[in-house]
Amino acid sequence: MPATPDRPKTADTPTARPGAGGRVLVVGAGIAGLSTAWALIRRGFAVEVFEAGPVPNPRSSSHDEHRITRHAYGPFAGYARMMPEAFAAYERLFADLGARHIDERPILVLQREASDWFAASLADLGALGIAHRELSPAAIAERYPMLDATGVSAAFLSEGAGMLFPIRILTDLVVHLAGRGVVFHPHTRVEAVDQEAGTLRAGGVTHGGDAVVVAAGAWAGRLVPELRGLAVPSRQTVIYLAPPPALHDAWRAAPVIIDLGERSGTYTLPPSPGTRLKMGDHHFTRRGDPDDDRVAEAADVARLEAAARLAYRGFDRYTRLEHKICYYTVTEDESFVVKPIGARGYLQSACSGHGFKLAPLISEGVADAIAGARPRDGLESWAAGREETGGRRAA
Numbered sequence: 001m002p003a004t005p006d007r008p009k010t011a012d013t014p015t016a017r018p019g020a021g022g023r024v025l026v027v028g029a030g031i032a033g034l035s036t037a038w039a040l041i042r043r044g045f046a047v048e049v050f051e052a053g054p055v056p057n058p059r060s061s062s063h064d065e066h067r068i069t070r071h072a073y074g075p076f077a078g079y080a081r082m083m084p085e086a087f088a089a090y091e092r093l094f095a096d097l098g099a100r101h102i103d104e105r106p107i108l109v110l111q112r113e114a115s116d117w118f119a120a121s122l123a124d125l126g127a128l129g130i131a132h133r134e135l136s137p138a139a140i141a142e143r144y145p146m147l148d149a150t151g152v153s154a155a156f157l158s159e160g161a162g163m164l165f166p167i168r169i170l171t172d173l174v175v176h177l178a179g180r181g182v183v184f185h186p187h188t189r190v191e192a193v194d195q196e197a198g199t200l201r202a203g204g205v206t207h208g209g210d211a212v213v214v215a216a217g218a219w220a221g222r223l224v225p226e227l228r229g230l231a232v233p234s235r236q237t238v239i240y241l242a243p244p245p246a247l248h249d250a251w252r253a254a255p256v257i258i259d260l261g262e263r264s265g266t267y268t269l270p271p272s273p274g275t276r277l278k279m280g281d282h283h284f285t286r287r288g289d290p291d292d293d294r295v296a297e298a299a300d301v302a303r304l305e306a307a308a309r310l311a312y313r314g315f316d317r318y319t320r321l322e323h324k325i326c327y328y329t330v331t332e333d334e335s336f337v338v339k340p341i342g343a344r345g346y347l348q349s350a351c352s353g354h355g356f357k358l359a360p361l362i363s364e365g366v367a368d369a370i371a372g373a374r375p376r377d378g379l380e381s382w383a384a385g386r387e388e389t390g391g392r393r394a395a
């Protein structure tokens with residue numbers, strides 16, 4: 001990183017230790033911002049994290065009981081190829097945290113109408129050497145008494161998948177980073193970033209750094225106008241459920257489930273210690289404002305409940321524990337927008353509903369670019385899953 005002879009007046013941050021690489025300002029304490037801070041301190045940078053809400057923030061996309069991780073990636077072959085590295089990046093993170101917040105279990109993919117997603121995943125799993133096998137609809141009905149196999153035309157069960165536990169990961173990351181001198185600015189909404197100077201303004205104060213990373217999730221377009229045309233906030237609904245007692249054991253042993261279908265189109269994360277059974281909607285609404293009241297209305301819930309009635313046997317015997325509204329940004333082709341902006345800025349919008357599993361890997365790529373260990377130019381296509389190989393160095 002080049003020297004910065006003419007830094008603007010900096011806010012007083014006495015505990016920020018300048019690292020070998022300089023000081024980086026990160027906007028957002030979701031998984032993107034926190035794992036970028038983690039990757040940066042590993043490379044010798046001093047880091048300050050600015051967060052509009054509490055740290056971590058329950059309104060962030062990242063804050064939830066569980067997230068799916070998997071190698072099966074449908075038509076997104078580039079992301080499938082990145083997944084072995086993404087799993088390895090999480091292992092580096094877990095080693096630093098001293099805890100593995102992952103429950104490795106298979107993923108069951110159900111196909112109703114013929115889809116590219118199903119066939120492409122099978123091809124990629126074969127190419128990556130991930131163990132998997134196809135199951136007949138009759139086998140689904142027999143093995144999974146809680147599922148309704150009516151209308152399922154094909155299915156496969158794949159290893160190399162499971163559930164990550166975001167609340168635990170975020171919390172441990174915050175503790176880890178604070179212990180290594182990262183300065184947190186909670187309840188501090190950044191008003192503007194200067195991507196040429198590597199600075200930002202919050203509460204009327206300009207904070208100086210050598211680089212600035214905008215990892216502001218569904219709000220990122222407010223700070224980086226060029227994102228507005230590329231990614232829109234999307235209001236999404238999830239349901240947390242208590243199954244009937246007779247299905248308790250079956251659900252505890254269940255795989256993660258993706259149900260592909262025009263009218264179904266859901267994903268299910270089974271209950272495990274510390275988490276509830278959850279169903280989410282695969283369909284993007286591409287509407288809404290992440291600052292709205294997030295109260296689930298009948299219109300939010302209707303499609304998901306109709307899909308659940310197709311997917312689960314006797315869905316009306318389940319107790320609806322919570323309907324939750326969350327936001328992420330969605331791009332046209334579901335890729336991430338991660339790129340240099342200006343001379344000293346980076347945009348890290350790792351969303352489209354699948355960014356949690358890849359966040360530490362993408363963050364290592366951003367940190368490498370800031371450290372000059374990989375070309376800034378290649379970052380965008382790599383993070384969009386458009387490269388044949390990851391092409392990055394591990395720290």
Ligand SMILES: Cc1cc2nc3c(=O)[nH]c(=O)nc-3n(C[C@H](O)[C@H](O)[C@H](O)COP(=O)(O)OP(=O)(O)OC[C@H]3O[C@@H](n4cnc5c(N)ncnc54)[C@H](O)[C@@H]3O)c2cc1C
Binds near residue numbers: 358
């Ligand atoms: C319902 C749902 C299900 C999902 N399922 C999966 C899944 O199964 N697998 C998977 O891999 N991914 C999944 N995702 C996607 C994944 O959770 C997101 O890609 C990821 O959490 C995005 O992280 P982020 O850090 O970019 O954004 P966020 O977690 O939203 O963090 C951004 C932070 O920036 C802060 N901020 C915004 N503006 C400012 C500002 N001006 N100043 C200061 N702070 C600011 C916000 O308050 C927020 O805390 C899912 C997402 C949702 C919502």
